[in-house]
Amino acid sequence: MHGGTKARESMDAWVRVSSLTYPRIGEDVWFNDRGLHMLTRKSFLKSGAAIASIAAASGVAPARSEAKKKFTLAWTIYVGWMPWPWAAENGIVKKWADKYGIEIDVVEVNDYSTSINQYTSGGFDALTITNMDTLAVPAVGGVDSTSIITGDYSNGNDAVILKDKTSFADIKGQSINIVQYSVSQYLLDRGLQLHGMTERDVKVVNTSDADMAAAYLTPEVTAVVTWNPIVEQIMQNKSAHNVFNSSQIPGEILDLVIVNTKTLNAHPEFAKALCGIWYETLGIMLADTDKAKAAQTEMGKLSGTDYAGFASQLATTHLFSDPANAADFTRGSSLITTMEYVRKFLFAQGLMGQGATSPDVVGIEFPGGHIMGDPKNVMFRFNADYMAMAAAKSL
Amino acid sequence: MRIINLHPGRRGARLLAAAPFVTVVVLYLIASAIRLAANPDDRLLPSIGKMVAAVKLMAFTQDMATGDYLMVSDTLASLQRLGEGLAIAISIAFVVGIAVGMVPYLRRMFVPFIAAFSMVPPLAILPILFIVAGIGEAAKVTLIVIGTAPYMIRDLFMRVEEMPKAQLIKAQTLGASSWQIALRVVVPQMLPRLIDSLRLSLGPAWIYLISAEAIAAQDGLGYRIFLVRRYFAMDIIIPYVLWITLLAFLFDILLRLLQRIAFPWFAGAKSQ
Numbered sequence: 207m208h209g210g211t212k213a214r215e216s217m218d219a220w221v222r223v224s225s226l227t228y229p230r231i232g233e234d235v236w237f238n239d240r241g242l243h244m245l246t247r248k249s250f251l252k253s254g255a256a257i258a259s260i261a262a263a264s265g266v267a268p269a270r271s272e273a274k275k276k277f278t279l280a281w282t283i284y285v286g287w288m289p290w291p292w293a294a295e296n297g298i299v300k301k302w303a304d305k306y307g308i309e310i311d312v313v314e315v316n317d318y319s320t321s322i323n324q325y326t327s328g329g330f331d332a333l334t335i336t337n338m339d340t341l342a343v344p345a346v347g348g349v350d351s352t353s354i355i356t357g358d359y360s361n362g363n364d365a366v367i368l369k370d371k372t373s374f375a376d377i378k379g380q381s382i383n384i385v386q387y388s389v390s391q392y393l394l395d396r397g398l399q400l401h402g403m404t405e406r407d408v409k410v411v412n413t414s415d416a417d418m419a420a421a422y423l424t425p426e427v428t429a430v431v432t433w434n435p436i437v438e439q440i441m442q443n444k445s446a447h448n449v450f451n452s453s454q455i456p457g458e459i460l461d462l463v464i465v466n467t468k469t470l471n472a473h474p475e476f477a478k479a480l481c482g483i484w485y486e487t488l489g490i491m492l493a494d495t496d497k498a499k500a501a502q503t504e505m506g507k508l509s510g511t512d513y514a515g516f517a518s519q520l521a522t523t524h525l526f527s528d529p530a531n532a533a534d535f536t537r538g539s540s541l542i543t544t545m546e547y548v549r550k551f552l553f554a555q556g557l558m559g560q561g562a563t564s565p566d567v568v569g570i571e572f573p574g575g576h577i578m579g580d581p582k583n584v585m586f587r588f589n590a591d592y593m594a595m596a597a598a599k600s601l
Numbered sequence: 602m603r604i605i606n607l608h609p610g611r612r613g614a615r616l617l618a619a620a621p622f623v624t625v626v627v628l629y630l631i632a633s634a635i636r637l638a639a640n641p642d643d644r645l646l647p648s649i650g651k652m653v654a655a656v657k658l659m660a661f662t663q664d665m666a667t668g669d670y671l672m673v674s675d676t677l678a679s680l681q682r683l684g685e686g687l688a689i690a691i692s693i694a695f696v697v698g699i700a701v702g703m704v705p706y707l708r709r710m711f712v713p714f715i716a717a718f719s720m721v722p723p724l725a726i727l728p729i730l731f732i733v734a735g736i737g738e739a740a741k742v743t744l745i746v747i748g749t750a751p752y753m754i755r756d757l758f759m760r761v762e763e764m765p766k767a768q769l770i771k772a773q774t775l776g777a778s779s780w781q782i783a784l785r786v787v788v789p790q791m792l793p794r795l796i797d798s799l800r801l802s803l804g805p806a807w808i809y810l811i812s813a814e815a816i817a818a819q820d821g822l823g824y825r826i827f828l829v830r831r832y833f834a835m836d837i838i839i840p841y842v843l844w845i846t847l848l849a850f851l852f853d854i855l856l857r858l859l860q861r862i863a864f865p866w867f868a869g870a871k872s873q
Contacts, residue, residue, distance in 0.1 A: 387831045387832060411818065426735050426737055
């Protein structure tokens, strides 16, 4: 599900920053992989020379207002995350940041894996990410992270597609092209599990998401698992049959906003501002108004599609538009069951860290204090407090 | 004394050669220690111990699922692709390069085309490649061939053109046919140059191999790197990168040795 049209695996990932205070709208800032050099294209053109200002890995922009504490949220192109850049461009981010006396940079990373890796090495304070990847990368990597927004769950955005076959059972013995270790593989595993099979019954071939649609057109590819918008693209072929998708495991593939727990404890105002931004933006885009349509059109454009394309992806995404529902879901017992599936899957794939002897090595904390796994090594926390504040309008 | 005439002694030369390597390792160790002090599970710059453990796991422990030694099977898969790709590329380059270099009609016909074709970035036309070669082994080998052969062809026909015209004229006055000139005059002189060309193509060949394995694969060094990159396992990636570097370095040495042993006259010819 992550990725989308522009977010591809690339060896040198360049990061685009849509900053609030710097630069101004219409100016693009380019960060390199390590976030070291930063130069605006406009100033580059103006002066005819690279005016590079050194920015630290934490994304410190050139000094302007030293007093305000600055935070960064990194996002990648995905239907459930497009509200972030839209909110940044439409002043909502600035409004809430000002309210809490901080600065928030909303940073686009063009490759999902890179965004996670950079967050894990300390490059960003907050990140848009799935529940599974949070556990596999930052949490196992010793970066204590708290999920403050349960944004949406994939409700059909991820799918198992067979060529010329119409039932899931036909998958047995096939080679499956898939982005290995992604939520696609989780979906496949759950599907196999629900149909009394295991991964031993199939053969997986790791395939780059950027090339999945082209790979489907070749005769040797007969089964793929992928995410939108690639699913839609592949389903346009008459031979393609969607035999299993994430709407059959609702609430399991979750898209979150996580914040480094240390940062969160020191600056809860950052989380408050993020929650404020999020629910105000959802309120605008999901209303039945012309403004909502305009917002969705713009988000579609930002993600490389149009209104229709964006709306159809939105239809297979269950956005928690009401913060009260999001908080309830986060407090619910189904989340605990889901995380049990997720950690077992990761452990079976060897992704719970080198030498891990059980999925218990990392602790996951749920609202109310329930801890799954090692209570001395809690690295992933679900927090419903900020969503509850948004619901109570006390932000 | 001018600086260009100052030469280090034998020991000094060794020390100088080692210095940059040692510096890089020391810098890594310092940076890694700093990060590990802040977070013992840091993934960006893992400790040497962690990398050794990863190598043990990848190279000396049977994989639970497949029963293979992953690093070994990855290496064999990659080397097979690399070997096949380069063998095909060099065969094409050998035949086409010499033919185009020797025959004016072919030269007029193909030189501009090859020059243009060698500028096409192969990775940009991948979807077409998929349709033609599928996404299996053939596609990976084809990518290496497309990536390296045009360059080798150009290199070789330029070397043919560079040959002293006197040799060709002399052979003709002795009554040699075109075919005989090719076999007896041109080919023997081109073989060692082909090795040079191959040495220079090794770098690009590795790049295309890794790219191909990143796109769709079940094994291979590039496959593994791109796979574990998804969960930021630098403790596996760094040893793999060192291993690839070492392999490439060894091939370079082997090719140079082969050139020296098989064509002992060539070093002298080159220095003239």
